[in-house]
Amino acid sequence: xxxxLAVYARGLRRHSTYRAATAAGALTNAVFGAINAMVLLxxxxxxxxxxxxxxxxxxxxxxxxxxxxxVTMVISVxxxxxxxxxxxxxxxxxxxxxxxxLQGWWLSQDLGxxxxxxLFRGAPVFAVGLIxxxxxxxxxxxxxxxxxxxxxxxxxVGFGLRYLYSLSGFWILDTRGVWMVTxxxxxxxxxxxxxxxxFPTAIGDTLRLLPWASxxxxxxxxxxxxxxxxxxGAFGGLALQAFWAVVLLALGAWLSTVATRRVxxxxx
Amino acid sequence: MADTNVPARSGPERPRVxxxxxxxxxxxxxxxxxxxxxxxxxxxxILMSLAVAVSVLTQAGAVIILxxxxxxxxxxxxxEGLMVFxxxxxxxxxxxxxxxxVERLGRHIRTGSLDAMLIRPVSPLxxxxxxxxxxxxxxxxxxxxxxxxxxxxxxxxxxxxxxxxLLPTMLLSGVLIxxxxxxxxxCLQFFVADAREAAxxxxxxxxxxxxxxxxxxxxxxxxxxxxxxxxxxxxxQPALFxxxxxxxxxxxxxxxxxxxxxxxxxxxxxxxxxxxxLRHYRSTGS
Numbered sequence: 001x002x003x004x005l006a007v008y009a010r011g012l013r014r015h016s017t018y019r020a021a022t023a024a025g026a027l028t029n030a031v032f033g034a035i036n037a038m039v040l041l042x043x044x045x046x047x048x049x050x051x052x053x054x055x056x057x058x059x060x061x062x063x064x065x066x067x068x069x070x071v072t073m074v075i076s077v078x079x080x081x082x083x084x085x086x087x088x089x090x091x092x093x094x095x096x097x098x099x100x101x102l103q104g105w106w107l108s109q110d111l112g113x114x115x116x117x118x119l120f121r122g123a124p125v126f127a128v129g130l131i132x133x134x135x136x137x138x139x140x141x142x143x144x145x146x147x148x149x150x151x152x153x154x155x156x157v158g159f160g161l162r163y164l165y166s167l168s169g170f171w172i173l174d175t176r177g178v179w180m181v182t183x184x185x186x187x188x189x190x191x192x193x194x195x196x197x198x199f200p201t202a203i204g205d206t207l208r209l210l211p212w213a214s215x216x217x218x219x220x221x222x223x224x225x226x227x228x229x230x231x232x233g234a235f236g237g238l239a240l241q242a243f244w245a246v247v248l249l250a251l252g253a254w255l256s257t258v259a260t261r262r263v264x265x266x267x268x
Numbered sequence: 269m270a271d272t273n274v275p276a277r278s279g280p281e282r283p284r285v286x287x288x289x290x291x292x293x294x295x296x297x298x299x300x301x302x303x304x305x306x307x308x309x310x311x312x313x314i315l316m317s318l319a320v321a322v323s324v325l326t327q328a329g330a331v332i333i334l335x336x337x338x339x340x341x342x343x344x345x346x347x348e349g350l351m352v353f354x355x356x357x358x359x360x361x362x363x364x365x366x367x368x369x370v371e372r373l374g375r376h377i378r379t380g381s382l383d384a385m386l387i388r389p390v391s392p393l394x395x396x397x398x399x400x401x402x403x404x405x406x407x408x409x410x411x412x413x414x415x416x417x418x419x420x421x422x423x424x425x426x427x428x429x430x431x432x433x434l435l436p437t438m439l440l441s442g443v444l445i446x447x448x449x450x451x452x453x454x455c456l457q458f459f460v461a462d463a464r465e466a467a468x469x470x471x472x473x474x475x476x477x478x479x480x481x482x483x484x485x486x487x488x489x490x491x492x493x494x495x496x497x498x499x500x501x502x503x504x505q506p507a508l509f510x511x512x513x514x515x516x517x518x519x520x521x522x523x524x525x526x527x528x529x530x531x532x533x534x535x536x537x538x539x540x541x542x543x544x545x546l547r548h549y550r551s552t553g554s
Contacts (some may be wrong), residue, residue, distance in 0.1 A: 024466035031469040035476050035485075039334065042484035046338035177312070180319045184326065194330050198337060
């Protein structure tokens, strides 16, 4: 566990060196958030209620999405975990020599990155949403805690998915195709393109149960205290996220052992 | 001797028509080598083009869903909204196809490959723009143009000869405006190497903004994207022109004809920015 914490801390510090890039990224997220929010506001001006969502809910979802973008990396059309590149180049040999599991190493490092991103890129972006667009804040201490847990689970789900995308490299070597396809599905299914409430009900309800929704849609609904969550409340939403986190990480752990048994590192 | 009457051979200072076309020929040659290199992996190229095309169609799907819920936005119906989207997507797509690679300037500076470009006998801007020219970006352009055709056919437009002639001109102006914005924002990377993502707020952010009827953003934003960063001439003003709509924000009617002039002006600005940036470029060293 101590090693994991040390790797986590290094991951956090590593990303803290790119200050200008972090500021530029936050600016980009804020601008895109503002554009999407204004588009949705004009839609809700014409029609104040759509499937239980109102203008405030939609704007909040936009900024939760932009805040969690850097935590979950839900929009990655190119490999966003160095693991994919390590598998392709054979650097994976070094990773396999480390005194902790392959998944444990990458998870610790990625959570460090996610924590830094949430604090210094995500939080300022959400603050922009609060100030300019009146995004909703959690109602009380309990709601705030539930939302924080939900964000942590979203980070785990985001990592779990990207770890699996990367692992596919053990079988197909070049994972760019996988990333491209999942990069198309991810933002739609997560509620990043549009809140899932705006889709036809059957589609929206199906997408809500898939793992991608746990990265934007479910955390937003927990923040807003929506009764569309499974079980009708925050607890059901957290349970759904935890379910996907456990399934994805377990699948990742199992596939890692299968993959490393058949790994042949090319070259000397 | 009769020969004395023959004027001296024209020196290198006298430009010829061929010289004016040279950047285009250089570009075509460089781009063609990249196309041939991409064609070595035909399946990958086709799949990636399809993926890009699907992503454009997804965005269009979002436009249709939103207009479907709202009925109309700023007086624009679904087809008219789709036309605004398609105009913006086409202009940005075509500009991206030809000159989008300039956004990688920061990487070329970091790795030193810009130095290699500077010693070759071809304009560095041409080399930069043609770098990794990829036919897969057609995946963006083709569906956008198809959507444009569909929406123009579906929207209620009274066609005149002037409109049929001016619409392509306005699309071309839009392409030039997008390209110029791409070059100007890339030049920022001469000074701030990490600025690529901030530049995206103007390039991709500009595209996202102009994909919807601008009036929904309110008067202040429309004024700044008309007079400061002229995004309004990419999709908004051409749409008002084709639909014979008066400006809902009461801006001058003449603006809808200003696109071509704005485009030329902005291209001059881009050329100046590029020269200024290149003159202040200092290599990262060995």
